[in-house]
Amino acid sequence: MKHGDINLHDSIGMKSVFKKMLSMTSSSQMLVAMFLGFAIGIFFGESVGWLRSIGTSVILLMQMTVLPYIVVSLVGGIGKLQKSTAMLIFSRAGLIMLLLWLIGLITVALMPLSFPFVESASFFSTSTIEPVAAIDYFKLYIPSNPFESMAAGYVPAMVVFSIAMGLALIGMEGDHKQQILTFMHTTSEVFSRITQGLVKVLPIGIFAMSASAAGTMGVDEFASMQVYLISYFVLCLLLTFWILPWIIASITPITFAQALRVSKASLITAFATGNIFIVIPVIVEECKQIMREHDNLSEDCATLIEILVPIAFTFPNIGKLTVILFVFFAGWFNGTPIDLTSIPSLSVSGLLSLFGSVYVAIPFMLDLVHLPSDLFQLFVMAGFITGKFGSITAVMNLFALTLLTAALFQKSLRLRPPQLIKMGLGIVSGVLLTLVVCRVGMGVFISSPAITSEVIANMQVADKVPTKVKKQFPVLGQTPSSPVADIQAIRTRGILRVGYTPSNVPFSYYNNAGQLVGFDSAMATKLAEDLDVEVEFIPFRKAELARSLKAGFFDIAMSGLAMDIRQMDQLSYCEPVLELNLAIATKDHLVNSFKSSQSILEMEQVTIAYAEHGDAIEDVAANYPNIEFVKVEGYKNFFRQKDDKYDAMVISAQAGSAWTLFFPGYGIALLESKSRYPVAYAVAQNNQSLLNYVNNWQRLRKVDGHQDQFYNYWMLGKGATEPQPRWSIIRDVLHWVD
Template identity: 80%
Template sequence: MLTKLRAMQSSTQMIVAMFVGFGVGLFFGESVGWLSNIGTSVILLMQMTVLPFILVSLIGGIGKLKRTTASLIFSRAGVIMLLLWLMGLVLVALMPLSFPFVETASFFSTSIVEPTTPIDYFKLYIPANPFESMAAGYVPAMVVFSIAMGLALIGMEGENKRLIITFMHTCSEIFAKITQALVRVLPIGIFAMSASAAGTMGVDEFASMQVYLISYFVLCLLLTFWLLPWIIASLTPVTYTQALRIAKSSVVTAFATGNIFIVIPVIVDECKQIMREHESLSDDAETLIEILVPIAFTFPNIGKLTVILFVLFAGWFNGTPVDISDLPSLSISGLLSLFGSVYVAIPFMLDLLHLPQDLFQLFVMSGFITGKFNSIAAVMYLFALTLLTVSQFEQRLKLRPPQLLKLSIGVVVGVALTLVVSRVGMGMLIHSPDVTSGVIANMQVADKVPTTVKKQFPILGKTPSAPIANVQTIRQRGVLKVGYIPSNVPFSYYNNAAQLVGFDSAMASKLAEDLGVKVEFIPFHKDHLAESLKAGFFDIAMSGLAMDINQMDELSYVDPVLKLNLAIATKDHKVNSFKRKQSILALQNTTIAYVEHSDIIEEAKANYPNLTFVKIDGYKTFFRQKADNYDAVVISAEAGSAWTLFFPGYGIALLESKVQYPVAYAVAQDNQSLLNYVNNWQKLRKVDGHQQRLYNYWMLGQGATEDTPRWSIIRDVLHWVE
């Protein structure tokens, strides 16, 4: 059996390893999750020769060219190559339009407010210190440095140049041999990552991978069998049918082996033959073909550029789609990084967009399926580049308006039709995950303290008032009266069992437990908070209260309980419009609702005169609106994330300035006894971790769902393990 495996082609071994890994993962489940460490180790080994290989191969490859050849290639083929790259990058950028719309929502995550390191574009692209660029993994800067050295070598003569080029080619061979040796262990890495993913990845995640695979296959097939042949047929003497005919054997071979290098001689011969048929092959043109194809092979091809689609998919998969403004930077950085290996380029691009590096494993697992498709796109790209360049050299390139119109119509119609069909097709296959509102609607307060919840609001002048109760009085009567705001998710709200729950409800229960008393919850309107406390309707207000400077002379706030992040909640398709000041200023006929933060709203009115601000009674007024009276609402990111669990059609946009504000509990102004007690109690509960546990549960959703083991044959079919 082992002998048969060794006799297989490396690509076949990898495919076998992937499917065997899936089988092992499904059989053993989560118990093989540790295998991801082996997979990561193998990939890191594969990356170790990439940066040095870029350096020596580009310097040696460009440096050995003659001046005339280099001038011809960079002036004529270079322009065509850039145009084909541009077309490929634009098409990749458009493919996410085919991704199905999936409503998702999640609890607040601290990662969205963590400061991100700004990209230093000077270091990214300019190799002021090439050694620093290599050490920091700035692939684009390394490519620029290598090309500069290669161009400088072209202008040199003598023995020293020959020695340098020989050294560079020797190093290239060394790195190639190391890579070939490491490829032998790559199936082990593929097996390990496939087993780990199959054992730990949920069904929804597997379903989402279909989006990437389908869109990637469609992209490569569109390039191979429509766009590139259509460009050849529109601009050169070669017809569409002839373009497909001459590429047929090379495309089939590249797909079967996943290897482009072995079909280079075939591409050269086929290009010569088809140009002879059209009497467009002089001796110089024949030489150009022989030189151009091998050199073009060393540059990123359009098939290689298609892997950038994975980064766009990763953003969609992660729930943070790549913003349009980030596409130019991603495209340029991706193009330059793809001068090397995709195993360096993809992690680099994920890091550039602050996407989880764990997603790289999904790319590696699918790489040996997608690799066959990008190989056929690469082969057709080499045909297109060669035929277009030779036609231009022979002055047979058709650039008149009729041909350009024909080209434009074919490209636009083909791309539009492909995107529409893909979007509709995947929309039928991929469905939104189960509604997440059931998670937050079934959360419960853990502390079992005798509790009474009143739903009738006390009315000033009608409801009997009571003296302000200090700590001793509260203990004597045996009840802590706590004011709450109904439907104030996630601080105080009713769950599916009609129980009052939430972060502050849980904190209030713990406070009552530590006082040794029962707890009674009384609802209140925030506008009447100070009067309600003074009237003794309740002892303390605990319901996500933003500290209001206008009320500080009427009541007393305890020390801040939390710092929340100000945000905007709006419909999913409008979220990006509220992320940057410039885009907010461009909005017209937009109404923003708010519940609190009057001081911040006054400042916003001055900064954004194009917006209309309207105060509402509560957040449920916004989220449950039926007439779309409000386009967005000012809310904390923590509370907004919780509301989106009930209404997954909404999303959260953090303000560009990252504004924070404190929330605190409030007591009557003269209740110094309770103020001191709660301040000291809160310090204790912060130190012992109780408050943090409640924050993790109610804000971050940790423990909100029961973690069940991933389905596996060994557990759920054979019942060998519990």
């Protein structure tokens, strides 16, 4: 065979494969595109990350007709209804929606029973103290300016406007009404044809997004959230492929297999894109088709389906309700599980907050049950893949609501005791079996996540100046004193002497290599570098700070010092370096008890330790006669206690979070008042030269970003671990690239 014949044969073969792909159903094409994208992403890794922009472009094109389609379909569909029919739709569909919500919320509330026992902690997160954005329900639901609502994407407001127009058309008569209805119907067909045309390029978008996700998102990123991810996937699959189809099959003429078959294309599209906007027209047509197969599709029923799907889309669906599981997970992982008494209020409040964005609802719900939002950033990061599973549940919810309402409208809904008993037994058995399998499986195969104490214990200061660390405390009256050194004396001496408190995480502590590290150790090193001198660290006890400075044992104290009003006449504080949030550290199972003033007052025989804030403690003690406050030398006295002498410790949220990395059995309760206090550096009272220099130096380092850089590293843990390149075949197996 000649070379040209071989090329011709290959060309014909490629054309044959291409034709076969084009002849596939749209759902099959999407499935192939998704798996092919995953394969490409795993092979090429991060180098195919740019494909995400192509996927995003295709998805935005698919969204092009969604809002206009909702408007014309609602106005035209409601407008041609009789008044009695419209009342029937809204009342019955509303009741079915409430029942589906109830089933979904109960299933979500039961899912935490599958969580295994795991002990862990995390770095401080600014999301803990950030105010939760309020949901503007007025703009979300009231279309005071319909054009603004459409431009801003307020779908509920657009639905309210469209329903109002449709209801107004119901009471009209004459040719003008028919002209409007004809226009709406024609426009709806135009948008439907556009959507059908765009569906042909949707596999390209699915391929691009799948490849990008598989190439850039590593499994290790989700290691700390594996329990949440597994339980969330199982929850969505249980609702999508068992509970909702079982409800349809139990009380309607539609069989279980038919319910899955009719929703296949929409489920695949929603899973691949994470978007249910674009499948609304498809859901409408597939619901009509399955009703037609059972000879149960009247003209009014078809109209019902056309208007019900867009309306139902604007309400929180079961797929959206599943994110409430994250709040249960956050409580479990934080060591403070949600109380049974809090579940009803969390469910109802969560449902209402989910009328808006999940990224607003999650912080709101975490705050509602007094949980820190430490894991919210991981929730956002995992949103791409969890959103896909939530989308398929949302699609099946729309199918269930529409088909149940249509069957009720056509009087083919079977609500006799045998059907209801069958439905109940199927749901209960499926949920129980799932919980048992998940609990056993995760308990056996999932180990505790890596304790982050290894991360903070190996963090280092980037030394650029010679450093000497003394570990012996100077003794007043025994250790030779020195004159207080001003800025010129320090430069002449060539050494900056810095006082530090050992074991004061994360400001000054020893890492695994025996090096003195921490936020203030890094700041001190930077100060010495800017002075062009060496740095020497000398330990001190807080009770002897003022006298140690006066004796010249060190020039400046830099170790997370809370400004104490009772010492201001004995030493000089520089301008505040940071403002920290006052909190309570306690055992994980007691954290919830310390989150409100009322719950603290209800406790009996409580002992709380404190190392600083003596003036504030005196004021608080008068209002809490049930608490005994005990002063201790340092925070280590509390966290390393052997006999549980202290129930809790007053500490900053930032320092407390760092301590819990070493002691994950402890948690942090942010006080209701969200009190803040300043920490500052201290110099001898008469050392005005050094005081002025440090104040000006601090302003400079705040503006140029050095202080923020140190804060992000030591307090938030950013950059504490080296990010590794995403594993890929081309790099790690074939070694074609570095």
